[in-house]
Amino acid sequence: MRGIHDIDAICREFRGYLALQRGFSPHTLDAYLRDVNKLLAYLSDEGVALRDTDYGILQNFAAAIYDLGIAAASRKRVLCGIKTFFKFLKSAGYTDNDPSMLLETPRLGRALPDVLSVEEIDMIINARARRSRTQPRHHRDPLRMRPACFGTCRPGNHTRSPR
Numbered sequence: 001m002r003g004i005h006d007i008d009a010i011c012r013e014f015r016g017y018l019a020l021q022r023g024f025s026p027h028t029l030d031a032y033l034r035d036v037n038k039l040l041a042y043l044s045d046e047g048v049a050l051r052d053t054d055y056g057i058l059q060n061f062a063a064a065i066y067d068l069g070i071a072a073a074s075r076k077r078v079l080c081g082i083k084t085f086f087k088f089l090k091s092a093g094y095t096d097n098d099p100s101m102l103l104e105t106p107r108l109g110r111a112l113p114d115v116l117s118v119e120e121i122d123m124i125i126n127a128r129a130r131r132s133r134t135q136p137r138h139h140r141d142p143l144r145m146r147p148a149c150f151g152t153c154r155p156g157n158h159t160r161s162p163r
Helices: 007-020 026-046 055-067 072-091 118-134
Strands: none
Touching: 007 026, 007 072, 026 055, 026 072, 055 072
């Protein structure tokens, strides 16, 4: 195991790893290194060496960035950067374990779609009705084109299902 003595050299090596092996853009590289620097500043304030970092300390770091009011998407990016950093430390031989392995990133909620107004629903229904009068029957409703045995087809069974 390599010693963790010169953190600046490790960060330069990490940057090279991200650029060459992961193919990250310069902006992503800067963001990941800012995130690592946030963790290093937190560890310094807590009096914890990087080699002594464990899962509990990383959980406390995640709680600290939550308490700062950072948005969920930004917290997710920060924690992904930290997880990548610890994976790098392990693969480069700086540590024997990865304390971030069980660290969970925030789940991002999905926005609900806009709700249609009554007028918009009426426009859709009216447009469908106008289109169905101007198109031949086989173009109107693709569901009517489905096989008669839809849902009951089995290999070798080509008979019509009773209606």
